[in-house]
Amino acid sequence: MRAVRYDAVGQLPRLTDVPEPVCPDGGVVVRVGATGVCRSDWHAWRGHDPVALPHVPGHELAGTVAEVGAGVRGWRVGDRVTVPFVCGCGACPTCAAGDQQVCPHQTQPGFTGPGSFADLVALHAADTNLVGLPDGLDDVTAAALGCRFATAFRALTAHGGLRAGQWLAVHGCGGAGLSAVMIGVALGARVVAVDVSPVALDAAHRLGADALVDASSGTPVAEAVRELTGGGAHVSLDCAGHPDVAVASVRGLRRRGRHVQVGLLLGARSTPPLPMDLVVAHELSVHGSHGMAAHEYPAMLAMVADGRLDPARLVGSVVPLGEAGAALAALDDAPAHAGLTVVDLRLP
Structure with a gap:
């Protein structure tokens, strides 16, 4: 073959x-x-x-x-x-x-x-x-559903517990990140998309992101996210898989916010210096997201079937x-x- x-x-x-x-x-x-x-x-x-x-x-x-x-x-x-x-x-x-x-x-x-x-x-x-x-x-x-989309879906629904009206920050708008933007919008969240690429940010905007952050602008990303969201995101995803991005995702959360690590952090990048002082003081949650089991697919497929996704x-x-x-x-x-x-x- x-x-x-x-x-x-x-x-x-x-x-x-x-x-x-x-x-x-x-x-x-x-x-x-x-x-x-x-x-x-x-x-x-x-x-x-x-x-x-x-x-x-x-x-x-x-x-x-x-x-x-x-x-x-x-x-x-x-x-x-x-x-x-x-x-x-x-x-x-x-x-x-x-x-x-x-x-x-x-x-x-x-x-x-x-x-x-x-x-x-x-x-x-x-x-x-x-x-x-x-x-x-x-x-x-x-x-397109098997890895990036399904992982983003479970990251937001099972780990993030994202609800309508909450702020979602998506750091990195590649395949997983754009999937998260689409899913977040479908769930009724307000979405901030973060990337260094104008092409990626434009795609996130077309998918319904409420605000865009150019991570190459020189303004600290976490500060920009907190300002846009009135105190920080309720849920934030690192879809890029980079130590600096993971740290920015955590720092951009509001109190009792939830960070979900979607992008792979491998080798020398596997141990980013997460601000655990904030995790404790603000009661933040840190989750990993490793795909989605087959028995959980029906909820996602139902949203595809009815046009929400x-x-x-x-x-x-x-x-x-x-x-x-x-x-x-x-x-x-x-x-x-x-x-x-x-x-x-x-x-x-």
Whole structure:
């Protein structure tokens, strides 16, 4: 089958032929219709998040079940599906509690094994992890839900507890950040979008952000957020994954505010100097957000179905599989367009 693979860290991924995956017991093989190009894939490609080499990236996917393994009860060949980027084992106490997104035995397509930059991808514990797609949701749009959008949704609803009328600050308006802006607006919040890129800030404005902060202007970001929100955000997200951004997110909160870390902080950046004096004195909450389990998808899909959320608006570029490697490498630089890049495997 076709796959985009790299053999060394930082080597430009290239289109090649590889063997088809073996269907695991309890799992399925999915024929990929579309897959997102995510910064998490970029972290692995750059060596920040080690993977076994050679490697096929890709974890934001939508497609059709092509083969069903022994023991699978709920899925059949031909079913249209997506999947969280974290697949729980389905058998441990963590999964039994409904927290598959932090399963200690988790698998992740594109990280713990070959991913979805390929015609076919093997997925484990299908009855725990697969999510059926409604007929009205096309593969390109569905592929935008699996990592950045779902993570932002859970960050705001489960961790942030965001309510209508509250202030939300979104630091970093890439894929996850723009998803958070859209979701925050849909939940009735007032949104401050923060970025250094005019392209990203313009996209956030078009999605309904009430206020914009240019982080390159020289004014301290936290101070600007507190002034715009009349004392600080109720909920603030670092979607960029940078120590300075995480600190600014916490400092921009009002008393009893909630910071949610969405962007990855890896390696030397893993321990930002968070102002724990403020966390204590102002009773702030600090959360991590690591995706969303399959059983939590219905609430998000319901908002897509009734039009409150329109993830198709977040897709900025659609490319064929042969261009997936270049699209991944392009994440080294400031984006030329706002929004998500999605690989459509039906394109020539």
